[in-house]
Amino acid sequence: MALRVYNTLSRTLQDFQPLDPDGQAVGMYCCGPTVHDFAHIGNFRTFVFADLVRRYLEFRGFRVNHVMNITDVEDKIIKRVREQGVKLADFTRERENAFLEDLDTLGCLRPHQIPRATAFISEMIALIGRLMERGVAYQAPDRSIYFSIEKYRGCGCTYGQLQKLNFEEMRVGDRVSSDEYEKESVADFALWKARVPEDGEVYWDSPWGQGRPGWHIECSAMSMKLLGETFDLHLGGEDLVFPHHEDEIAQSEGATGKPFVKYWMHGAHLLVEGKKMSKSLGNFFTLRDLLAKGFSGREIRYLLLSAHYRETFNFTLDGLTGAKSALARIDECVAKLRELAGSRQDGTSTGSADELIGRFSTAMDEDLNVSAAWGAVFEWVRETNRRLAGGELSAAEAASALAGWEAVDRVLGIGALCEESQVPPELSALLEERQAARKAKDFKRSDAIRDELKARGWVIEDTPKGPRLKKL
């Protein structure tokens, strides 16, 4: 079975076959955040999706080079820097650190490389230079450099590879910002923006005068620098299809004359409580907002991973509560397996664990059908619980089952986020006291202790092997 992915370029499912002649190395680029504020839950859906792609490719044995940029120069950032009277780097570094912490909270593996746009200005200038040389870019009277769609098309290149475009039918004008009126054509986009007074100290020198890069150019420059002029996989949110990714293709192919990216994958947006997120509706959440409500990164990750990446997903607080229960079911099962396996944690998966891995990969191979993959996980949980309850599992079999779970969890990334809570000694003492009371049939006392523990946030679970304390 081969991994198939939906390629936005072809609008079909295609077998995933990396450019590497050995079929091992995969270059993967995901458009990262613009660090003007804390990222919201919608942003994170895309990054968790990218993490899933990377992890699954690694699961399938590919050697992935995962690159994600940080956009640390942009209109909104410049505006805030000016308003707050701080230095660009100080402002953006703070947001960037918060963002990376958030990624950790969500159990996302750090991309192998996290380039900042401002560290690649010379590469961007070089790329713009190539476009000027090839005659597909021009300097307008406002001194900014623009990419000419017409000239690009004149070279036999295709503009509109990711989305069918019909310029005549497009609603032009609404959102064309005032600083771009000197373009030759409304479809043209900025490669280099000439310095204006509002930019303050945020500018760089270039052969065309002082200024700063346009938005799209950074991704072309950084991805080609780090992954080569043609690479395997480019990801991003669906809203980036046009214009951002279309323009990346134009800039890159316009400069190199080579295909830019083999597979484009786009994650759908999410709705929150059935509506598009907006601050006025009160359904706009940053990761930190949700943590403050008492949800964990793990629950959020699970919920974000519960639906297929190409479907709009309805993210709800109820769903988050449900995620807690669903995860507890897995945790219970895994904890019981650990207990039974004891020190034998070097198991190789056999039997039902192999079946789990098989069903999991079959699902994931089909364009990352993660919902079906979870289905396989939960059926395995039920079957494992059944056998656990029936005392049918040996320590070796438990270790084998664990090995199976750990294999799929290296993709799902849920287990590592499970915090083992230590029971405070005074609570253990209370638990023992309750046991003594129960033995003496002093149920009034034992129930009082149970209530006491509950008030302290711990719930007792009586098992055939004796009572256990679980953090509420």
Next chain:
RNA sequence: GGCGGGGUAGCCAAGUGGUAAGGCACGGCUCUGCAAAAGCUGUAUUCGUCGGUUCGAUUCCGACCCUCGCCUCCA
């Protein structure tokens, strides 16, 4: 107006030309002195509406209704 997604149980969400995964919630049962955010188990004659193709459609085709996204710097 152009382009592209969706409408499957109370909620979330897979899927298939042959009769509906999984999760949450809910009910039953087991365990328990009683419990339990423990375990098992049950729950959609039905997949937006109306037509068509077919032995058979939720799945294919057509029309319609509703909904969401993109259309120049928003993941």
